[in-house]
Amino acid sequence: MTAVVETKGLGKRYGRRWALSDCTLSIPPGRVVGLVGPNGAGKTTLLNLAIGLLAPTSGVIEVLGGHPADGPSQLARVGFVAQETPTYSGLSVTDHLQMGAWLNPGWDNGLAIGRIQHLKLDPKQKAGKLSGGQRAQLALTLALAKRPELLILDEPVAGLDPLARREFLQVLMEAVAEHGVSVILSSHLVADLERVCDYLVVLVASRIQVAGEIESLLAGHRRLTGPRRDPSRLPANYRVIEASHTDRQSSLIVATDERVHDPVWTVEQIGLEDLVLAYMSRGVEVEKRQPAHVEVRP
Template identity: 40%
Template sequence: MTGPDVPAALHATDLGFRYRARGDWALRDCGFTVPRGSITALVGRNGAGKSTLLHLAGGLLRPTHGEIRVLDTAPDTAAARTRVALLTQDRPLYPRFTVADTLRMGGKLNSAWDHPVAERVVREGGTALTARVGELSPGQRTRVSLALALGKRPELLLLDEPLADLDPVVRAEIMATLMAEAADREVSIVLSSHVLPDLEQTCDRVVLLRAGRVELSEDTDALREGHTLVTGHIDGEPSLREHAVVHRRTHGRQLTALVRPRGPLGGDWHVERPGLEEILLGHLRSGAESTKEAA
């Protein structure tokens, strides 16, 4: 649910960011709202601007123009830093520290530190507190990083590709931990991910970036209800012209299309309700084809 009366965890207005060294825009004219209490997936192809957006929300970068606010305050303020946690792709940890040392450091750096929560997140992954960080598996290091973020007791948790280097079992465990935190502590979560199947049952909102611009910012239920997957003979394609065809593919004389209907569908089509993964893939593929045509 969004609207003027719904508190925002993250809000952007005409947001843009330009890297001075390269001179190109990583983000341009971005506007969206993430409501508090939601788990939002930030989706896009490589180079779409996902990491830049999360770094702006985490206060590591400042906008070139426009505005971004977290929990109704600027991201680079002391108030925001105590309420927002950002887990970046590089997961900065000291390899010579033990896990226990790392958690103690988290306690010294954060005034509202919740040591039992941080330790529980680590222990749920079967990681010994005496183990050195540099000897941990990628999944265990992700758990330690997540423990540091959750031990901070954030109101907004920003995660940049937290699942990228994890096997399916560990991914499921991490997502279960995130869902539990969102439910039990009402933590708002924004996570970027290329692992689309894991988003189907966990995220209730999607922000999709294409070439630095926001293409979609919708509730997942609205996305599912607003898209239709049709299959039929290619001769029926003219009946789709009055609708928004997100992506189409053909196999011989058979056409399959992901459509946002603008009214009743004419023609002789087999109609299905697509899942979230298929909807997102359709938009991402459409974006790739548009880029090729422009080039």
């Protein structure tokens, strides 16, 4: 099956600063992908490259097997909700739907109207008068009614209160169940993603730190606690992601495909949040040692 997003050595430079470097990814279809990273990591840059709002400085990106923004047929296949779920504040809810219908060849008007009724939005209401949660729902409705194969959302729930956040994700997951749309959503909060995502991409300091199915990532990482040890003397098949030491104790997060047999270690499973944080702090440390933004070009 064609990957929804496939990149090789993808990079984007603004002046002398690389916002995204050497990004190689292959995201299978039918997933809900969580793109996580601190603010300024390059999440928006990657998403804007995927929808064709930006052109790469280096490398290649294919979306659903085509080039991003390569004519109307490619545009029709990808839905996008930008940061802060923007709408036209002077236009009414109905105006938004009409505009959606004019601009999108595959527009599903039944779906759009059904959603607006379900949300109990007043069709005559100006978008500027809607609450943050309602505006986000309107933006999501427009993106869903376009009936895309891939839906890309940039920090869709960042500005929402917990209830609006839950409602937004409910609608999104219902669309995944009903229409089988693939989803990529970015967030700087793991808690937003834990329930909804099954694929994870961690981006820190313009570089991909880890990417894969969440289930296999969790199965492939362990927390080891035991007497103090030099991490460099661990077996070769343990990749240490995070290590902290006290006088007597070492606590490690390691990536390994094998069972840990050494009895000195207490072995525990790790949760998604710990996994993400381990890769995030590793990415930040790597950045401190060798600034990722200064790239030596051949």
